[in-house]
Amino acid sequence: MKAKVYVTREIPESGIDLLRNCCDLEVNLEERPPAKEELKKMVRGKDAILCLVTDRIDKDVIAEGAELKVIGSMSVGFEHIDVAEATRRGIYVTNTPGILTDATADFAWALIMASARRVAEADRYVRDRKWK
Template identity: 50%
Template structure:
């Protein structure tokens, strides 16, 4: 089975695939060029792609032998699912593998923005830090503040668990409400979107990209937020 891999992947992954298949891999970190993608997928039976690859009708049409599309990641909006289904090509993804990592990143961004870590780091690296002053890079507390979570799925709940360690008040808005037991365990309260935006000191996004969530946050929503609030986006 001939497989096209559109990005460099860990050696462990590559070795596993090569046990049973002949592979062709894009060896650069930058996304594969469109022309190389179309040329490379011809005659392939398997395609391992990433979020940066647009797998649309054009790609599917030049690869009639394709039997499987394996997405290296969770989100799959870059793949024409309907087109693949019509051709009998299964599409796989990796739900759950990035839950804790993404939650770590989201909370790291909460801390970094509140405490102005990037600004201070830049000042030091530029050799401009000369003295401490009471108001120099004075940030905001995270402990005890209100965290608004938009999208309380796997990642949203993982962020909520981290927030508990900082004694944060948790409010959330989500398509599906948590069970009473989960709400009690997380200390989270379901609220309308407008309430979350108005009351939260930090708003963190954890929703998939769908027609319903596209442009979820626009000028109207930003105007509802506190002037002192922070918006963290680790979703699409």
């Protein structure tokens, strides 16, 4: 029997394909995080939920997922999940620590270089048609 999984937002197609091969999958296709009542409804009867940092997985949501075994978050942090409640109920909580380390460092250097080279100021100058 395949695990029943709810994915709270669209994720990369490669991830969806992996999950579809081994799970009965439901994906929220809305371009917004699901409201609390939607989350509560969608976790019913699910073995797992894959969420993002924008999804508040609190005690009330967890209580609706009586069959939940795993709450996975595609985020570095997990402050949006009531980890204590999940642990109390024997539900594993996972996240993706370190996944943004390189991207954050790259972006920090990009901002440093943009500031040092006055990129934003130059962009405004060109867009205001002052460059000749």
